[in-house]
Amino acid sequence: MVKIIYIEHAGKRHEFDVAAGQSVMEGARDNGVDGIVAECGGCCSCSTCHVYVAEDWFDRLPPIEPMEEDMLDFAPGMEPGRSRLSCQLTVTEELDGLTVQVPAEQA
Protein backbone atom coordinates (compact mmCIF):
# COMPACT_ATOMS: atom_id res chain seq x y z
CA MET A 1 0.00 0.00 0.00
CA VAL A 2 1.17 3.45 -0.94
CA LYS A 3 0.17 6.60 0.90
CA ILE A 4 -1.37 9.31 -1.31
CA ILE A 5 -2.54 12.65 0.06
CA TYR A 6 -5.50 14.36 -1.56
CA ILE A 7 -6.46 17.95 -0.82
CA GLU A 8 -9.96 18.95 -1.91
CA HIS A 9 -10.49 22.38 -3.36
CA ALA A 10 -12.12 23.60 -0.16
CA GLY A 11 -9.00 22.49 1.73
CA LYS A 12 -10.14 19.20 3.24
CA ARG A 13 -7.20 16.81 3.44
CA HIS A 14 -7.43 13.04 3.01
CA GLU A 15 -4.71 10.46 3.35
CA PHE A 16 -5.45 7.11 1.74
CA ASP A 17 -3.55 3.90 1.23
CA VAL A 18 -3.79 3.03 -2.44
CA ALA A 19 -2.71 -0.30 -3.86
CA ALA A 20 0.22 -0.23 -6.27
CA GLY A 21 -1.06 -0.70 -9.81
CA GLN A 22 -4.14 1.39 -9.25
CA SER A 23 -4.26 4.94 -10.52
CA VAL A 24 -4.16 8.05 -8.36
CA MET A 25 -7.67 8.75 -9.74
CA GLU A 26 -8.95 5.36 -8.55
CA GLY A 27 -7.66 6.03 -5.07
CA ALA A 28 -9.65 9.27 -5.03
CA ARG A 29 -12.79 7.89 -6.61
CA ASP A 30 -12.93 4.72 -4.51
CA ASN A 31 -12.78 6.80 -1.35
CA GLY A 32 -15.02 9.60 -2.59
CA VAL A 33 -12.69 12.62 -2.79
CA ASP A 34 -14.97 15.53 -3.72
CA GLY A 35 -14.08 17.07 -7.08
CA ILE A 36 -12.56 13.98 -8.69
CA VAL A 37 -15.51 13.07 -10.90
CA ALA A 38 -13.65 10.74 -13.28
CA GLU A 39 -16.55 10.47 -15.69
CA CYS A 40 -14.68 8.39 -18.25
CA GLY A 41 -13.40 5.97 -15.65
CA GLY A 42 -9.75 6.55 -16.46
CA CYS A 43 -9.46 6.33 -20.24
CA CYS A 44 -8.12 9.86 -20.69
CA SER A 45 -11.32 11.11 -22.31
CA CYS A 46 -12.89 13.55 -19.85
CA SER A 47 -10.26 15.50 -17.86
CA THR A 48 -12.58 15.45 -14.81
CA CYS A 49 -9.76 13.84 -12.82
CA HIS A 50 -7.43 16.86 -13.20
CA VAL A 51 -5.14 17.49 -10.21
CA TYR A 52 -2.25 19.74 -9.25
CA VAL A 53 0.73 17.80 -8.01
CA ALA A 54 3.10 19.33 -5.51
CA GLU A 55 5.94 20.99 -7.41
CA ASP A 56 8.73 18.86 -6.00
CA TRP A 57 6.84 15.82 -7.26
CA PHE A 58 6.21 16.87 -10.84
CA ASP A 59 9.53 15.74 -12.32
CA ARG A 60 9.43 12.41 -10.51
CA LEU A 61 6.19 11.34 -12.18
CA PRO A 62 5.87 9.24 -15.35
CA PRO A 63 6.02 11.42 -18.49
CA ILE A 64 2.92 12.98 -20.04
CA GLU A 65 1.71 11.12 -23.14
CA PRO A 66 0.39 13.14 -26.12
CA MET A 67 -3.30 12.39 -25.36
CA GLU A 68 -2.97 13.59 -21.80
CA GLU A 69 -1.00 16.62 -22.92
CA ASP A 70 -3.74 17.62 -25.37
CA MET A 71 -6.53 17.10 -22.83
CA LEU A 72 -4.65 19.13 -20.24
CA ASP A 73 -3.75 21.88 -22.65
CA PHE A 74 -7.41 22.93 -22.78
CA ALA A 75 -8.53 21.94 -19.28
CA PRO A 76 -9.91 24.73 -17.08
CA GLY A 77 -7.36 25.89 -14.52
CA MET A 78 -4.49 24.13 -16.26
CA GLU A 79 -1.11 25.07 -14.81
CA PRO A 80 2.06 23.98 -16.60
CA GLY A 81 4.45 22.20 -14.27
CA ARG A 82 1.66 21.22 -11.84
CA SER A 83 -1.29 19.84 -13.81
CA ARG A 84 -1.79 16.11 -14.43
CA LEU A 85 -4.70 13.81 -15.13
CA SER A 86 -4.75 11.59 -12.08
CA CYS A 87 -6.05 8.60 -14.07
CA GLN A 88 -2.77 8.57 -15.99
CA LEU A 89 -0.67 8.28 -12.81
CA THR A 90 -0.16 4.67 -11.83
CA VAL A 91 0.63 4.22 -8.16
CA THR A 92 4.04 2.68 -7.39
CA GLU A 93 6.13 2.50 -4.23
CA GLU A 94 8.06 5.54 -5.51
CA LEU A 95 4.92 7.66 -5.20
CA ASP A 96 4.62 7.14 -1.44
CA GLY A 97 3.65 10.49 0.05
CA LEU A 98 2.52 12.08 -3.24
CA THR A 99 0.28 15.06 -2.59
CA VAL A 100 -2.31 16.16 -5.13
CA GLN A 101 -4.74 19.03 -4.99
CA VAL A 102 -8.16 19.23 -6.65
CA PRO A 103 -8.71 22.30 -8.87
CA ALA A 104 -11.65 24.71 -8.45
CA GLU A 105 -13.54 23.27 -11.39
CA GLN A 106 -13.35 20.29 -13.70
CA ALA A 107 -14.17 20.36 -17.40
Place this chain on the structure above:
Amino acid sequence: MSGIVVVGAGQAGLSLGAKLRAEGYSGALTLLGEEAWPPYQRPPLSKKFLLGELPRERLSLRSPEFYGEHDIDLKLGARVEAIDRDAGQVRFGDHVLAYDRLVLTTGACPRRLPAAIGGELGNVFTLRGIDDVDAMAPRFKPGARLLVVGGGYIGLEAAAIAARSGLEVTLIESAPRILGRVAAAETADYFRRLHRKNGVDLREGTGLRRLVGGPAARAAELADGTTLDVDLAIVGIGVEPAAALAQQARLAVDNGIATDAYGRTTDPNIFAAGDCASFPHGGGRLRLESVQNAIEHAECVGRNLLGAETPYRAQPWFWSDQYDVKLQIAGLNTGYDRVVVRNGEREGAVSHWYYAGRRFIAIDAINDPRAYMTGRRLLGAGISPDPDDLAAADLKTLTAA
Protein backbone atom coordinates in the same frame (compact mmCIF):
# COMPACT_ATOMS: atom_id res chain seq x y z
CA MET B 1 -37.18 9.35 10.19
CA SER B 2 -37.65 7.31 7.02
CA GLY B 3 -35.28 9.49 5.05
CA ILE B 4 -34.30 9.24 1.43
CA VAL B 5 -34.65 5.97 -0.45
CA VAL B 6 -32.96 5.51 -3.82
CA VAL B 7 -34.07 2.70 -6.14
CA GLY B 8 -31.33 1.63 -8.55
CA ALA B 9 -27.75 1.23 -7.34
CA GLY B 10 -26.04 2.23 -10.60
CA GLN B 11 -24.12 5.29 -11.71
CA ALA B 12 -26.90 7.78 -10.96
CA GLY B 13 -27.98 6.20 -7.66
CA LEU B 14 -24.42 6.14 -6.35
CA SER B 15 -23.69 9.70 -7.51
CA LEU B 16 -26.85 10.89 -5.78
CA GLY B 17 -26.06 9.16 -2.50
CA ALA B 18 -22.46 10.39 -2.49
CA LYS B 19 -23.57 13.94 -3.30
CA LEU B 20 -26.16 13.97 -0.51
CA ARG B 21 -23.49 13.05 2.02
CA ALA B 22 -20.93 15.47 0.53
CA GLU B 23 -23.52 18.25 0.88
CA GLY B 24 -24.03 17.43 4.52
CA TYR B 25 -27.25 15.43 4.50
CA SER B 26 -27.21 13.42 7.73
CA GLY B 27 -30.61 11.68 7.64
CA ALA B 28 -31.27 8.06 6.73
CA LEU B 29 -30.12 7.08 3.24
CA THR B 30 -30.89 3.74 1.62
CA LEU B 31 -29.67 2.60 -1.79
CA LEU B 32 -31.52 -0.40 -3.23
CA GLY B 33 -30.12 -2.35 -6.17
CA GLU B 34 -31.39 -5.49 -7.82
CA GLU B 35 -27.98 -6.61 -9.03
CA ALA B 36 -25.60 -8.57 -6.81
CA TRP B 37 -22.82 -6.04 -7.47
CA PRO B 38 -22.19 -2.77 -5.67
CA PRO B 39 -22.46 0.28 -7.99
CA TYR B 40 -20.07 -0.06 -10.93
CA GLN B 41 -19.21 1.62 -14.20
CA ARG B 42 -20.77 0.14 -17.32
CA PRO B 43 -18.66 1.65 -20.14
CA PRO B 44 -15.76 -0.80 -19.68
CA LEU B 45 -18.21 -3.70 -20.16
CA SER B 46 -18.02 -3.19 -23.92
CA LYS B 47 -14.38 -2.11 -23.78
CA LYS B 48 -11.55 -3.24 -21.48
CA PHE B 49 -13.61 -5.49 -19.24
CA LEU B 50 -14.94 -7.50 -22.19
CA LEU B 51 -11.36 -7.79 -23.40
CA GLY B 52 -10.41 -9.20 -20.01
CA GLU B 53 -7.93 -6.38 -19.38
CA LEU B 54 -9.73 -4.85 -16.42
CA PRO B 55 -10.31 -6.87 -13.26
CA ARG B 56 -13.82 -6.85 -11.83
CA GLU B 57 -12.89 -4.97 -8.63
CA ARG B 58 -11.80 -2.01 -10.71
CA LEU B 59 -15.27 -1.61 -12.18
CA SER B 60 -16.58 -0.60 -8.76
CA LEU B 61 -17.31 3.08 -8.31
CA ARG B 62 -16.40 3.08 -4.62
CA SER B 63 -14.45 0.90 -2.20
CA PRO B 64 -16.54 -1.57 -0.17
CA GLU B 65 -15.80 0.49 2.97
CA PHE B 66 -17.18 3.71 1.49
CA TYR B 67 -20.81 2.82 2.15
CA GLY B 68 -20.35 2.13 5.84
CA GLU B 69 -18.09 5.12 6.35
CA HIS B 70 -20.73 7.38 4.78
CA ASP B 71 -23.67 5.69 6.45
CA ILE B 72 -25.27 4.66 3.16
CA ASP B 73 -27.41 1.58 3.67
CA LEU B 74 -26.63 -0.30 0.45
CA LYS B 75 -28.92 -3.26 -0.08
CA LEU B 76 -28.02 -5.51 -3.00
CA GLY B 77 -30.16 -8.20 -4.59
CA ALA B 78 -33.09 -5.97 -3.68
CA ARG B 79 -35.42 -5.60 -6.65
CA VAL B 80 -38.16 -3.12 -5.86
CA GLU B 81 -41.47 -4.50 -7.11
CA ALA B 82 -43.92 -1.80 -6.12
CA ILE B 83 -44.28 1.73 -4.82
CA ASP B 84 -47.17 2.53 -2.50
CA ARG B 85 -47.41 6.29 -2.81
CA ASP B 86 -50.25 6.69 -0.31
CA ALA B 87 -48.34 4.88 2.40
CA GLY B 88 -44.97 6.29 1.30
CA GLN B 89 -43.40 2.85 1.01
CA VAL B 90 -41.54 0.64 -1.41
CA ARG B 91 -41.73 -3.13 -1.43
CA PHE B 92 -38.95 -5.59 -2.34
CA GLY B 93 -39.23 -9.30 -1.64
CA ASP B 94 -40.76 -9.67 1.80
CA HIS B 95 -39.61 -6.23 2.87
CA VAL B 96 -41.42 -2.95 3.10
CA LEU B 97 -39.44 0.25 3.50
CA ALA B 98 -40.86 3.68 4.24
CA TYR B 99 -39.52 6.84 2.59
CA ASP B 100 -39.89 10.58 3.03
CA ARG B 101 -38.41 11.16 -0.41
CA LEU B 102 -37.96 8.54 -3.09
CA VAL B 103 -35.56 8.74 -6.04
CA LEU B 104 -35.81 6.43 -9.04
CA THR B 105 -32.47 5.78 -10.76
CA THR B 106 -33.45 2.53 -12.43
CA GLY B 107 -31.46 3.02 -15.63
CA ALA B 108 -32.41 1.34 -18.88
CA CYS B 109 -32.94 -2.17 -20.25
CA PRO B 110 -31.53 -3.36 -23.53
CA ARG B 111 -34.05 -4.11 -26.25
CA ARG B 112 -34.14 -7.81 -27.11
CA LEU B 113 -34.88 -9.54 -30.38
CA PRO B 114 -38.37 -11.05 -30.43
CA ALA B 115 -38.51 -14.67 -29.32
CA ALA B 116 -40.25 -15.47 -32.61
CA ILE B 117 -37.02 -14.83 -34.51
CA GLY B 118 -34.76 -16.54 -32.01
CA GLY B 119 -34.14 -13.76 -29.51
CA GLU B 120 -34.42 -16.16 -26.55
CA LEU B 121 -31.94 -18.76 -27.80
CA GLY B 122 -29.20 -19.66 -25.36
CA ASN B 123 -26.27 -18.00 -27.11
CA VAL B 124 -27.95 -14.68 -27.85
CA PHE B 125 -26.73 -11.95 -25.48
CA THR B 126 -27.36 -8.34 -24.67
CA LEU B 127 -24.73 -6.19 -22.98
CA ARG B 128 -25.80 -4.11 -20.01
CA GLY B 129 -24.38 -5.59 -16.84
CA ILE B 130 -21.53 -7.65 -15.40
CA ASP B 131 -23.77 -10.71 -15.46
CA ASP B 132 -24.22 -10.33 -19.23
CA VAL B 133 -20.46 -10.37 -19.79
CA ASP B 134 -20.07 -13.36 -17.47
CA ALA B 135 -22.80 -15.20 -19.35
CA MET B 136 -21.15 -14.75 -22.74
CA ALA B 137 -17.56 -15.25 -21.56
CA PRO B 138 -17.40 -19.05 -22.12
CA ARG B 139 -18.35 -18.55 -25.79
CA PHE B 140 -16.36 -15.35 -26.34
CA LYS B 141 -13.24 -17.18 -27.50
CA PRO B 142 -10.75 -16.87 -30.37
CA GLY B 143 -12.12 -18.47 -33.52
CA ALA B 144 -15.76 -18.24 -32.44
CA ARG B 145 -18.11 -16.83 -35.07
CA LEU B 146 -19.83 -13.79 -33.59
CA LEU B 147 -22.81 -12.03 -35.07
CA VAL B 148 -23.31 -8.49 -33.80
CA VAL B 149 -26.80 -7.17 -34.45
CA GLY B 150 -26.86 -3.37 -34.51
CA GLY B 151 -24.31 -0.75 -35.56
CA GLY B 152 -24.58 1.70 -32.66
CA TYR B 153 -21.77 2.41 -30.21
CA ILE B 154 -22.26 -0.70 -28.09
CA GLY B 155 -22.39 -3.01 -31.11
CA LEU B 156 -19.34 -1.38 -32.67
CA GLU B 157 -17.34 -1.48 -29.44
CA ALA B 158 -18.21 -5.14 -28.90
CA ALA B 159 -17.20 -5.89 -32.50
CA ALA B 160 -13.87 -4.12 -31.98
CA ILE B 161 -13.04 -6.07 -28.84
CA ALA B 162 -14.14 -9.32 -30.44
CA ALA B 163 -12.01 -8.73 -33.53
CA ARG B 164 -9.06 -7.94 -31.28
CA SER B 165 -9.69 -11.11 -29.29
CA GLY B 166 -9.53 -13.23 -32.45
CA LEU B 167 -13.24 -13.90 -32.97
CA GLU B 168 -14.65 -13.93 -36.49
CA VAL B 169 -17.00 -10.99 -36.47
CA THR B 170 -19.92 -10.09 -38.70
CA LEU B 171 -21.84 -6.94 -37.82
CA ILE B 172 -25.21 -6.29 -39.43
CA GLU B 173 -27.10 -3.02 -39.39
CA SER B 174 -30.60 -2.91 -40.88
CA ALA B 175 -30.50 0.86 -41.47
CA PRO B 176 -28.65 2.15 -44.54
CA ARG B 177 -25.60 2.94 -42.43
CA ILE B 178 -24.06 2.43 -38.99
CA LEU B 179 -24.48 5.15 -36.31
CA GLY B 180 -27.49 6.44 -38.26
CA ARG B 181 -29.31 7.62 -35.14
CA VAL B 182 -26.36 9.25 -33.40
CA ALA B 183 -23.69 10.51 -35.76
CA ALA B 184 -23.06 12.14 -39.14
CA ALA B 185 -22.13 10.19 -42.26
CA GLU B 186 -18.55 11.46 -41.91
CA THR B 187 -18.16 9.81 -38.51
CA ALA B 188 -19.87 6.63 -39.73
CA ASP B 189 -17.53 6.50 -42.75
CA TYR B 190 -14.51 6.71 -40.47
CA PHE B 191 -15.66 3.86 -38.24
CA ARG B 192 -16.80 1.67 -41.15
CA ARG B 193 -13.32 1.88 -42.65
CA LEU B 194 -11.72 1.25 -39.27
CA HIS B 195 -13.74 -1.91 -38.63
CA ARG B 196 -13.23 -3.31 -42.12
CA LYS B 197 -9.49 -2.69 -41.83
CA ASN B 198 -9.56 -4.73 -38.64
CA GLY B 199 -11.27 -7.66 -40.31
CA VAL B 200 -14.89 -7.12 -39.27
CA ASP B 201 -17.39 -8.15 -41.94
CA LEU B 202 -19.59 -5.06 -41.63
CA ARG B 203 -22.84 -5.15 -43.57
CA GLU B 204 -25.23 -2.21 -43.70
CA GLY B 205 -28.81 -2.16 -44.96
CA THR B 206 -28.98 -5.81 -43.94
CA GLY B 207 -31.58 -6.88 -41.40
CA LEU B 208 -31.90 -10.13 -39.53
CA ARG B 209 -34.72 -12.39 -40.65
CA ARG B 210 -34.20 -14.96 -37.92
CA LEU B 211 -31.77 -17.00 -35.92
CA VAL B 212 -32.13 -20.73 -36.41
CA GLY B 213 -31.31 -23.55 -34.05
CA GLY B 214 -32.11 -24.57 -30.51
CA PRO B 215 -31.38 -24.49 -27.67
CA ALA B 216 -28.60 -22.32 -29.14
CA ALA B 217 -28.61 -20.44 -32.45
CA ARG B 218 -26.52 -22.17 -35.11
CA ALA B 219 -27.10 -19.83 -38.01
CA ALA B 220 -28.53 -16.47 -38.92
CA GLU B 221 -30.75 -15.87 -41.91
CA LEU B 222 -30.39 -12.32 -43.14
CA ALA B 223 -33.03 -10.23 -44.88
CA ASP B 224 -31.05 -10.41 -48.13
CA GLY B 225 -31.38 -14.17 -48.14
CA THR B 226 -27.83 -15.05 -47.09
CA THR B 227 -27.12 -17.41 -44.19
CA LEU B 228 -24.24 -17.17 -41.70
CA ASP B 229 -23.00 -19.76 -39.21
CA VAL B 230 -22.90 -18.37 -35.70
CA ASP B 231 -21.50 -19.49 -32.37
CA LEU B 232 -22.88 -16.52 -30.48
CA ALA B 233 -24.74 -13.29 -31.09
CA ILE B 234 -24.63 -9.93 -29.34
CA VAL B 235 -27.67 -7.74 -29.78
CA GLY B 236 -27.09 -3.99 -29.52
CA ILE B 237 -30.28 -2.44 -30.80
CA GLY B 238 -30.84 0.23 -28.18
CA VAL B 239 -32.39 0.42 -24.74
CA GLU B 240 -35.72 1.24 -23.16
CA PRO B 241 -35.86 3.42 -20.04
CA ALA B 242 -36.66 1.30 -16.97
CA ALA B 243 -39.97 2.96 -16.17
CA ALA B 244 -42.23 0.02 -15.30
CA LEU B 245 -42.13 0.76 -11.59
CA ALA B 246 -43.08 4.38 -12.18
CA GLN B 247 -45.83 3.34 -14.56
CA GLN B 248 -47.29 0.98 -11.97
CA ALA B 249 -47.29 3.81 -9.47
CA ARG B 250 -49.15 5.99 -12.02
CA LEU B 251 -46.38 8.55 -12.38
CA ALA B 252 -46.27 10.29 -15.76
CA VAL B 253 -44.01 8.50 -18.23
CA ASP B 254 -43.01 10.15 -21.50
CA ASN B 255 -39.92 8.60 -23.10
CA GLY B 256 -38.81 7.72 -19.58
CA ILE B 257 -40.02 8.84 -16.18
CA ALA B 258 -41.16 12.41 -16.76
CA THR B 259 -39.63 14.96 -14.43
CA ASP B 260 -39.66 18.73 -14.21
CA ALA B 261 -36.48 20.78 -14.48
CA TYR B 262 -35.67 19.99 -10.83
CA GLY B 263 -35.94 16.24 -11.27
CA ARG B 264 -39.35 15.94 -9.61
CA THR B 265 -41.86 13.48 -11.05
CA THR B 266 -45.60 14.09 -11.03
CA ASP B 267 -45.49 13.10 -7.33
CA PRO B 268 -43.70 15.89 -5.39
CA ASN B 269 -42.05 13.34 -3.08
CA ILE B 270 -40.62 11.23 -5.90
CA PHE B 271 -37.68 12.21 -8.08
CA ALA B 272 -35.90 10.50 -10.97
CA ALA B 273 -32.47 10.83 -12.62
CA GLY B 274 -30.20 9.18 -15.16
CA ASP B 275 -31.03 6.91 -18.08
CA CYS B 276 -34.58 6.29 -16.80
CA ALA B 277 -35.70 9.92 -16.70
CA SER B 278 -36.76 12.51 -19.27
CA PHE B 279 -36.54 16.20 -18.44
CA PRO B 280 -37.71 19.43 -20.09
CA HIS B 281 -35.38 20.67 -22.80
CA GLY B 282 -35.87 23.26 -25.53
CA GLY B 283 -39.65 23.13 -25.46
CA GLY B 284 -39.77 19.32 -25.52
CA ARG B 285 -38.40 16.51 -23.39
CA LEU B 286 -34.96 14.95 -23.49
CA ARG B 287 -33.61 11.68 -22.17
CA LEU B 288 -29.90 10.98 -22.27
CA GLU B 289 -27.99 7.74 -21.92
CA SER B 290 -24.54 8.67 -20.71
CA VAL B 291 -22.32 8.65 -17.66
CA GLN B 292 -22.09 12.44 -17.75
CA ASN B 293 -25.86 12.76 -17.58
CA ALA B 294 -26.22 10.09 -14.90
CA ILE B 295 -23.72 11.88 -12.66
CA GLU B 296 -24.75 15.48 -13.23
CA HIS B 297 -28.49 14.86 -13.30
CA ALA B 298 -28.27 12.87 -10.07
CA GLU B 299 -26.06 15.45 -8.36
CA CYS B 300 -28.48 18.20 -9.35
CA VAL B 301 -31.42 16.22 -7.97
CA GLY B 302 -29.43 15.58 -4.80
CA ARG B 303 -28.94 19.29 -4.23
CA ASN B 304 -32.61 19.93 -4.96
CA LEU B 305 -33.64 17.32 -2.40
CA LEU B 306 -31.76 19.44 0.10
CA GLY B 307 -33.63 22.56 -0.99
CA ALA B 308 -31.48 24.09 -3.73
CA GLU B 309 -34.12 24.42 -6.50
CA THR B 310 -31.52 24.38 -9.29
CA PRO B 311 -32.88 23.50 -12.73
CA TYR B 312 -30.89 20.81 -14.56
CA ARG B 313 -28.92 22.13 -17.51
CA ALA B 314 -27.52 19.24 -19.49
CA GLN B 315 -24.07 19.59 -21.02
CA PRO B 316 -23.96 16.30 -22.83
CA TRP B 317 -20.78 14.53 -23.70
CA PHE B 318 -19.91 10.94 -24.55
CA TRP B 319 -16.92 8.90 -25.58
CA SER B 320 -16.24 5.64 -27.34
CA ASP B 321 -13.02 3.65 -27.60
CA GLN B 322 -12.61 1.33 -30.57
CA TYR B 323 -9.27 -0.34 -31.36
CA ASP B 324 -6.75 2.46 -30.82
CA VAL B 325 -9.19 5.18 -31.74
CA LYS B 326 -10.70 7.56 -29.24
CA LEU B 327 -13.95 9.25 -30.14
CA GLN B 328 -15.13 12.14 -27.96
CA ILE B 329 -18.49 13.77 -28.55
CA ALA B 330 -19.87 16.94 -27.04
CA GLY B 331 -23.25 18.57 -27.52
CA LEU B 332 -26.41 17.29 -29.18
CA ASN B 333 -26.46 17.05 -32.94
CA THR B 334 -30.26 16.95 -33.44
CA GLY B 335 -31.28 19.18 -36.32
CA TYR B 336 -27.84 19.67 -37.91
CA ASP B 337 -27.70 20.64 -41.56
CA ARG B 338 -23.96 20.94 -42.08
CA VAL B 339 -20.83 19.16 -40.90
CA VAL B 340 -17.45 20.88 -41.11
CA VAL B 341 -14.41 18.61 -41.14
CA ARG B 342 -11.28 19.92 -39.42
CA ASN B 343 -7.96 18.08 -39.50
CA GLY B 344 -6.16 18.17 -36.18
CA GLU B 345 -2.61 19.13 -35.38
CA ARG B 346 -1.46 15.59 -34.70
CA GLU B 347 -1.37 12.89 -37.33
CA GLY B 348 -4.70 11.08 -37.71
CA ALA B 349 -6.57 13.64 -35.64
CA VAL B 350 -9.82 14.83 -37.20
CA SER B 351 -12.99 16.44 -35.90
CA HIS B 352 -16.50 16.83 -37.27
CA TRP B 353 -18.33 20.01 -36.24
CA TYR B 354 -22.12 19.99 -36.49
CA TYR B 355 -23.97 23.16 -37.40
CA ALA B 356 -27.65 24.06 -37.52
CA GLY B 357 -27.50 27.06 -39.80
CA ARG B 358 -24.58 29.06 -38.40
CA ARG B 359 -25.10 27.74 -34.90
CA PHE B 360 -22.49 25.25 -33.67
CA ILE B 361 -24.32 22.45 -31.82
CA ALA B 362 -22.05 19.41 -31.46
CA ILE B 363 -18.66 17.90 -32.20
CA ASP B 364 -17.27 14.44 -32.86
CA ALA B 365 -13.52 14.45 -32.25
CA ILE B 366 -11.52 11.44 -33.43
CA ASN B 367 -8.11 11.05 -31.77
CA ASP B 368 -8.31 14.81 -31.33
CA PRO B 369 -8.73 15.78 -27.66
CA ARG B 370 -7.75 19.37 -28.42
CA ALA B 371 -10.70 19.80 -30.76
CA TYR B 372 -12.99 18.04 -28.30
CA MET B 373 -11.98 20.20 -25.36
CA THR B 374 -12.28 23.34 -27.47
CA GLY B 375 -15.68 22.35 -28.84
CA ARG B 376 -16.91 21.57 -25.38
CA ARG B 377 -15.84 24.88 -24.05
CA LEU B 378 -17.42 26.76 -26.98
CA LEU B 379 -20.69 24.90 -26.47
CA GLY B 380 -20.68 25.69 -22.77
CA ALA B 381 -20.16 29.37 -23.53
CA GLY B 382 -22.70 29.40 -26.38
CA ILE B 383 -20.10 30.52 -28.93
CA SER B 384 -20.39 29.49 -32.59
CA PRO B 385 -17.18 29.79 -34.58
CA ASP B 386 -17.68 30.79 -38.20
CA PRO B 387 -18.15 27.48 -40.05
CA ASP B 388 -16.41 28.82 -43.14
CA ASP B 389 -13.19 29.59 -41.26
CA LEU B 390 -13.17 26.59 -39.00
CA ALA B 391 -11.13 24.13 -41.05
CA ALA B 392 -8.10 26.41 -40.91
CA ALA B 393 -8.74 28.02 -37.51
CA ASP B 394 -6.32 27.89 -34.61
CA LEU B 395 -8.12 26.32 -31.65
CA LYS B 396 -6.58 28.61 -29.06
CA THR B 397 -7.85 31.71 -30.81
CA LEU B 398 -11.36 30.22 -31.03
CA THR B 399 -11.64 29.89 -27.28
CA ALA B 400 -9.99 33.23 -26.66
CA ALA B 401 -12.82 34.94 -28.57
